[in-house]
Amino acid sequence: MQTKKNSQDEANFIPKQLYAFVQYYNQNIPASFPRASAKILQKFKETHEELFKDGGEWTVDKHRKKLMDWITSNREML
Secondary structure, eight states, rough: OOOHHHHHHHHHHHHHHHHHHHHHHSSSSOSOOOOHHHHHHHHHHHHHHGGGGSSSOHHHHHHHHHHHHHHHGGGGGG
């Protein structure tokens, strides 16, 4: 029997296209964090090309924390 927690954990490793990642990210971050947009994700991707060498898709496991830190550190530029 698969629990909700296991389903969420598995979802963290499923590659997503940019717009699906934006939607998932914004729905699952604390309210106090800045929201992402496709434009912000494109800037992040340009800045962190090394994170996308395996095909360019987004995964929560690989990108969420780094994106949260980057958005917080670069708010004035976005």
